[in-house]
Amino acid sequence: MITLAVLLGVAVGTGAYTFRYAEGFSYFSTDPAACANCHIMTPQYDSWQKSSHHGAATCVDCHLPHRFISKYLAKADNGYHHSKGFTLQDFHEPIMIKGKNRDILQKNCIECHDDMVHELFRRDMTKPDVVSCVHCHASVGHGELPTSIGGRDENWSD
Amino acid sequence: LLINVFERKREAENPYVRLVEVTEDTTDPEVWGKNWPRQYDSYKRTALTTRTRFGGHGGSEALPEEKIERDPWLKRMFLGYAFSIDYRDRRGHAYMLEDQEQTKRQNVPLSGSCLHCHGSVMPLYRELGDGDAFKGMDETHKISYKETNKMLHDMGHAHPVSCVDCHDPESMQVRVTRPGFIRGIQDLAASDAPVPAIPSIDIWRQGSRSTPYDPNVDATRGEMRSFACAQCHVEYYCAGGFPLTFPWKNGLKMEDLEKQWDETTMKDGSRFYDYKHKESGAEILKVQHPEFELWSQGVHARSGVSCSDCHMPYMRDGASKVSDHWVRSPLLNVNRACQTCHHVSEKELLARVDSIQTKNFNLLQAGGAALMDLLDAVAEAKQAGATQEQLKPALDLQRKAQWRLDYIAAENSMGFHAPQEAARILAEAADLARQGQVAALKVAHQM
Amino acid sequence: LLINVFERKREAENPYVRLVEVTEDTTDPEVWGKNWPRQYDSYKRTALTTRTRFGGHGGSEALPEEKIERDPWLKRMFLGYAFSIDYRDRRGHAYMLEDQEQTKRQNVPLSGSCLHCHGSVMPLYRELGDGDAFKGMDETHKISYKETNKMLHDMGHAHPVSCVDCHDPESMQVRVTRPGFIRGIQDLAASDAPVPAIPSIDIWRQGSRSTPYDPNVDATRGEMRSFACAQCHVEYYCAGGFPLTFPWKNGLKMEDLEKQWDETTMKDGSRFYDYKHKESGAEILKVQHPEFELWSQGVHARSGVSCSDCHMPYMRDGASKVSDHWVRSPLLNVNRACQTCHHVSEKELLARVDSIQTKNFNLLQAGGAALMDLLDAVAEAKQAGATQEQLKPALDLQRKAQWRLDYIAAENSMGFHAPQEAARILAEAADLARQGQVAALKVAHQM
Numbered sequence A: 001m002i003t004l005a006v007l008l009g010v011a012v013g014t015g016a017y018t019f020r021y022a023e024g025f026s027y028f029s030t031d032p033a034a035c036a037n038c039h040i041m042t043p044q045y046d047s048w049q050k051s052s053h054h055g056a057a058t059c060v061d062c063h064l065p066h067r068f069i070s071k072y073l074a075k076a077d078n079g080y081h082h083s084k085g086f087t088l089q090d091f092h093e094p095i096m097i098k099g100k101n102r103d104i105l106q107k108n109c110i111e112c113h114d115d116m117v118h119e120l121f122r123r124d125m126t127k128p129d130v131v132s133c134v135h136c137h138a139s140v141g142h143g144e145l146p147t148s149i150g151g152r153d154e155n156w157s158d
Numbered sequence B, C: 001l002l003i004n005v006f007e008r009k010r011e012a013e014n015p016y017v018r019l020v021e022v023t024e025d026t027t028d029p030e031v032w033g034k035n036w037p038r039q040y041d042s043y044k045r046t047a048l049t050t051r052t053r054f055g056g057h058g059g060s061e062a063l064p065e066e067k068i069e070r071d072p073w074l075k076r077m078f079l080g081y082a083f084s085i086d087y088r089d090r091r092g093h094a095y096m097l098e099d100q101e102q103t104k105r106q107n108v109p110l111s112g113s114c115l116h117c118h119g120s121v122m123p124l125y126r127e128l129g130d131g132d133a134f135k136g137m138d139e140t141h142k143i144s145y146k147e148t149n150k151m152l153h154d155m156g157h158a159h160p161v162s163c164v165d166c167h168d169p170e171s172m173q174v175r176v177t178r179p180g181f182i183r184g185i186q187d188l189a190a191s192d193a194p195v196p197a198i199p200s201i202d203i204w205r206q207g208s209r210s211t212p213y214d215p216n217v218d219a220t221r222g223e224m225r226s227f228a229c230a231q232c233h234v235e236y237y238c239a240g241g242f243p244l245t246f247p248w249k250n251g252l253k254m255e256d257l258e259k260q261w262d263e264t265t266m267k268d269g270s271r272f273y274d275y276k277h278k279e280s281g282a283e284i285l286k287v288q289h290p291e292f293e294l295w296s297q298g299v300h301a302r303s304g305v306s307c308s309d310c311h312m313p314y315m316r317d318g319a320s321k322v323s324d325h326w327v328r329s330p331l332l333n334v335n336r337a338c339q340t341c342h343h344v345s346e347k348e349l350l351a352r353v354d355s356i357q358t359k360n361f362n363l364l365q366a367g368g369a370a371l372m373d374l375l376d377a378v379a380e381a382k383q384a385g386a387t388q389e390q391l392k393p394a395l396d397l398q399r400k401a402q403w404r405l406d407y408i409a410a411e412n413s414m415g416f417h418a419p420q421e422a423a424r425i426l427a428e429a430a431d432l433a434r435q436g437q438v439a440a441l442k443v444a445h446q447m
């Protein structure tokens, strides 16, 4: 049931054929290379390789919910977003993480670093968003260099 | 290890098991220290010596070097004010009450308002106001400093800023307690001045405004990490004329504060001033440590970087990290205070700060020189027989120039908190002082 | 859609293939455009209209609005110089040759040095120097502009800055070609002035210094991304007296440049100046667009952020990235120019820039007012019968004040490139102008 929902979520976004060509199935693995299948993710992939977490965490560790069910739902949702963006090229560039994805990221920092940070929350971890980790540690996942290049040239005919 | 893990689990379920009870009346930090020994340990270090090029203090070894010695023109600038008697470097929080009690400025009569930022005064305020701390504070400006200070000692609350001043004893959340700040920030919220550094005010403004902005409820946690300091590190009026006031009705910019003082009148309807300059007779405004105001105009503030981020950075203590309560110059703590955000070498960061501070320091000296020239020209005009009336334009320019010069001299980061804004203010200071010089010279030559 | 994905994959694998040959003598960008159509396409857009609050230009529709109209005091400040005749806003690169040919400043005799930064002059320089471009450039200051310009046209190189000026036709690497810049940066390297923005000079200095610093060899790629622009966007002297000079012998700070001009003497041994002020007779230095110098004093430069990062940001082109050769105001391109590094909204970034520029603009106006007062005071003194000799202190202060004022007026970012440094320079400008006013008034009143 769940798997089906995921497949539908992605398929609606891309059309199954394209999806397969773009190696969409590897999208379900936790292999970072799966994300880098999309060239648009290349800067993040490159920068992650040079980051402090290269040996500690992969893309999904930081960007997808850790619990199984919500993980796959988020993938379906993001999958739709991603492939829609990829196809229509109508997203803001540089890509800047926002909204729900920012929350997921924040929760993931805390899940790994609960020990280290519980005092920051005065030992009350019920509101994980009150202290934003990236306020001080923005570079942990992607290092110092700009993580993305600027936007497409709108005036060019593609 | 097992015990360790077990303890950690317990901690998580039971935020802050307490060994002793702390309440609104527990002003003694040592008591709190039983529950939170790590914060207390670092808190106590504010008694240690610190020294940087422009900041820090000499610590307990000696009374801090007098600022006046470094910048001799300061003394002449403050002629007529208690500050010209005794203007010292600040020191760590541990000394705040002692330094106030010992300052030679005590020779002139001081009001009880002074204690607002130098002691753990909330129980005293409540006492004086029959439970209402705001009312209590309003009493203190009518009482002498000596008397108020004695009450504080007698009640057993003669401590420097203490845990209860910044923390809710129930939840340990950071909070603000000081009536002066709460009124000031409410004035600011009620105005329409832009506040790019305090987004929660913009959000409150979009509401009905039926209840006043309440920092303890409306502010974000990040903002509270600056508000805790803005209870004290701000420009104020605190003599006997009216209750302690933070002048934020028109906004947080240097000009906004000046405007409020210019519009304030004394009981007799005359224009407000802090003192008359002894030499020139100009009606002068004194600035005190506008750290919060200057910070609010800089790019760190706009980026949500709070006072605590730099002055109370997290530090590792065993497996967890806690806020460093040794509030001090971040230049003594660059790796934690700056390098989490700026991944460049300590040497380079110090060089950047030094470059900023040196520029402002040189402008400050140039402004001081201009002000001295203004005073010389006024003296020349007086010598030639000029009246105060004839000199009014020059003296008004002195007031404006000194306000600006003092704004940066009294601010404690040598302009680091907002580098371009500080340079801008000093630019205006020198320009206005020289305009005053010209005005006085013209009078002198007409004689 | 399928094709789309497929194409993107291919692009990423395939760097550029050449369709036509380009050499050191290929100054026509259209030819290069056959090989690198994307860069050429964006390059051509420098002819388009751009306009921001303080920057940009009116484009091809009209001659750009005259700067003088916006700041009327500029005209009086430049009395005696060709700039007071015709001081326009800059425009895009496409216009550089045309604008120079058309400026009314042509009414005064100009030297051939002018072309260094307005045309694709390298083949002409080699021709004039028998293969040695440096020697060739040294010839041009003795020839008139009209004549030099005619040679350029006759040789078929009458193009604005072209690909060959910044790129090695073999490797396409960014390079510098301009003798003026290469000499200037060698002077800088040979000095001991601090260069926090150019680490490769520090590295070179640690070597034997037996061969001069060579930017094309010693500089990092990041530095080259600024050097390409520093071939032209710098302060210079380019009249007939001596060869085109970039005054960097003492360093890149405003004071360092001033010192070099102050130490320069003309053939007759007298102190160097660009023009005598028509009203006051002061010996004035003219500043031209010190973008590179001001940038070098800011925190972006210290952080390794180059001109190209902001003015030629990378843009995505399918799977690959290309540099946007539409060199223009980054404010028209915030997402690519700023947001790659600053993950905050476009609105907030524009507000930050505006806040910086507004502060500097206001200081510039204040400095202008001070300078006008100085000129009035000098006029008053002259009226009263003062001699040039008696006025010398006032006139020297005018020289110093104008140098500073013009430093920011002629710089093209309204101080954004180094906000605090710009404010500091303007602070000094106003202070010195007012000191000059006082000096002149004193003379006037002694008469």
Ligand SMILES: [Ca+2]
Pocket: B235, B236, B237, B285, B286, B287, B288
């Ligand atoms: Ca005050």
Ligand SMILES: [Ca+2]
Pocket: C235, C236, C237, C285, C286, C287, C288
């Ligand atoms: Ca020049």
